[in-house]
Amino acid sequence: MNRREFLASAAFGAVSATAVSKVALAALPEPMIVTSPETAPPRMPDTGRPYNPVVTLNGWTAPWRxxxxxxxxxxxxxxxxxxxxxxxxxxxxGYNGQSPGPTIEVVEGDRVRLFVTNRLPEPTTIHWHGQRLPNGMDGVAGLNQKHIPVGKTFVYEFVARRPGTFMYHPHFDEMVQMAMGMMGFWVTHPRNRHPAISEVDRDFCFLLNAYDIDPGSVTPKINEMLDFNLWTFNSRAFPGIDSMNVRLGDRVRIRMGNLTMTNHPIHIHGHEFEVTGTDGGPVPPGARWPEVTTDIAVGQMRQVEFIADSEGDWAFHCHKSHHAMNPMGHDVPTMIGVDHRGLVGRIQNLVPDYMLMGERGMGDMKDMTMMLPEETLPMMAGHGPHGAIGMGGMFTSFKVRRDQKPGDYSDPGWYEQPPGTQAYEWTGELPEPARFASERLNRGEVPDLNRTALELQVRRPTGGGHNH
Structure with a gap:
């Protein structure tokens, strides 16, 4: 089904995209609809106050008038x-053809007017997360404003009072609407030089979001609270996440907002950073400390900065191991160490497509070519210059190059390590571990290193079982 057919069958009832008449829309800024999942270049401001724009990972910045x-x-x-x-x-x-919606970029002190047209099958609102604004513009349905009915357009207007990193999302039927991907990023740039806000060469932003989509399905399960199986940066899972490409020596800022149902310890390799801002504002320089991982709780924003002073292709990912993996079952038993020799063939006589999984860990999954349902990703995917990367979900790379031109965000390709700077295989003699030598002498044999029996000794507790 193509996009037009999907929209036409989206259960709009009697109200569709044509419910907002051309006469009514004539007074509004024309909405820019984007369907490409690629990272758009920075949108340089051509009207209004000047600023250094951000780059939204696998996203784009909304135009304005x-x-x-x-x-x-x-x-x-x-x-x-x-x-x-x-x-x-x-x-x-989502918004304007994508999930997340476009990033909103403004300057501190700008008066901003946002027209929001509802083409969903139910009412909605928008909450401007972290903003200081009039109470009636805060976007909580029933509390601050009426719901935006299907087919109608509401107007929000306020002054962007403070610089920082923010989000926008619905505050009506959030369990459904946010689980379905309704969210977006907001950046307010400082109007003048700020003592706690540095000038940077590269400024990236993205949202952390998650979905529970059964293999073979295409729609998230909206009632899920814990067992998500797609962990994404800006609704993209590796290897679909673009790399962040910078010039050696650049000062880099990365802004991240968390709209999932759990925290995410975001980790970078090869560098250390400082947290320089939250959705509460810039962090004073005296309150910062160096880190390589920052934990972003639900509903929080974190802004980190560092100097890209180490050339190479560096991993950037959530440090929860299952968040760097694509759809898998949560009820799969652990099969490590189970001897399947002689069993697989008998099972395949009954189930020809049966495949052995997990006897030696899950690393083999990166090379498996089993049939998958349509619209389903493999658990591990993506290849680098030295083989399978074996990752999915919240993972990408941070590429630092000395010959990357200022303002050039294109992918420079894979890094070639200089001679003598890459791990290599040892081909010399290996001494026998003392433990193995002792076992061989005591038993008069060379132990089978793959299947050495373990003797288990059980000691029963004494004293009624309370002193163990």
């Missing part, structure tokens, strides 16, 4: 199709 000194945007809440990674397209809800 200046109307009598007010910066106007137009967001369209609608069903979308999002490519999670090549081979899997999910049917989500």
């Amino acid at each position: 200046i109307n009598q000194g007010v910066k106007e945007f137009h967001l369209v809440a609608e069903p979308v199709e999002r490519e999670i990674a090549p081979g899997m397209i999910a049917r989500l809800w």
Whole structure:
């Protein structure tokens, strides 16, 4: 089904995209609809106050117009199709053709007017997460404003009072609408030089989000609270996540917001950073300390900065190991150490497609070519210059090159390590471990290193079982 057919069958009832008349839309900024999942180049400001723009990983920045000194945007809440990674397209809800929606970039002190058109099959609102604004613009349905009915357009207007990193998302039927992918990023740049905000050469941003989509399905399970199976940066799972490409010596800022149901310890290799900002504002320099991992709790934003002073292709990922893996069952038994010799053939006589999984760990999954249901990703995917990377989910690479030109965000390809700087196989003589030598002398044999029996000794507790 293509995008047009999907939208036409999205259970809009009597109200569809045509419910907002052309006469009504004539007074609004034209909404820019983007369907590509690729990272767009920075959108340089051509009107309004100047600033150094961000680059949204696998996303883009919304255009605007200046109307009598007010910066106007137009967001369209609608069903979308999002490519999670090549081979899997999910049917989500988002803004302006994508999930997450476009990044909003403004400058401190800008008066901002946002038109929000609802093309969903139910009412919605938008909450401007972390913003200081009039109470009636905060976007909580029923508390601050009426719901935005299907087919209607509401207007939000306020001054971007403080610089920082923020988000936007619905505050109505959140369990459904956020689980379906409705969210976006907001960056307010400082108007003047700020003592706690540095000038940077590269400024990246993305949201952490998660979905539970059964293999072979295309729509998230909205009632899930814990057992998600797709962990993503900006609704993209590795190997579908673009790399972050910088020049050697660049000062780099990475802004991350967490709209999943759990925390994420985000970790970088080869560098150390400082947390320089949260959704509460910039962190004073005296309150910062060096880290290589920062834990981002639910609903939080973290802004990290560092100098890209080490050339190479460096991993950047969530340090929860199962968050760097794509769809898998949570009820799969642990088969490590189970001897399947002689058993697999008999099972295949009954089930010809049976494949052995997990006897020696799950690393073999990176090379398996088993048939998968349509719109389903393998657990581990992606290849580098030295073989399978064996990752999925919240994983990408941070590429540092001395010949990357300023302002060039294109992928420079794989890094070639200089001679003598890469791990290699040892081909010399290996001394026998003392423990193995002792076993051989005591038993008069060379132990089978793959299947050495373990003697288990059981000691029963004494004293009624309470003193063990």
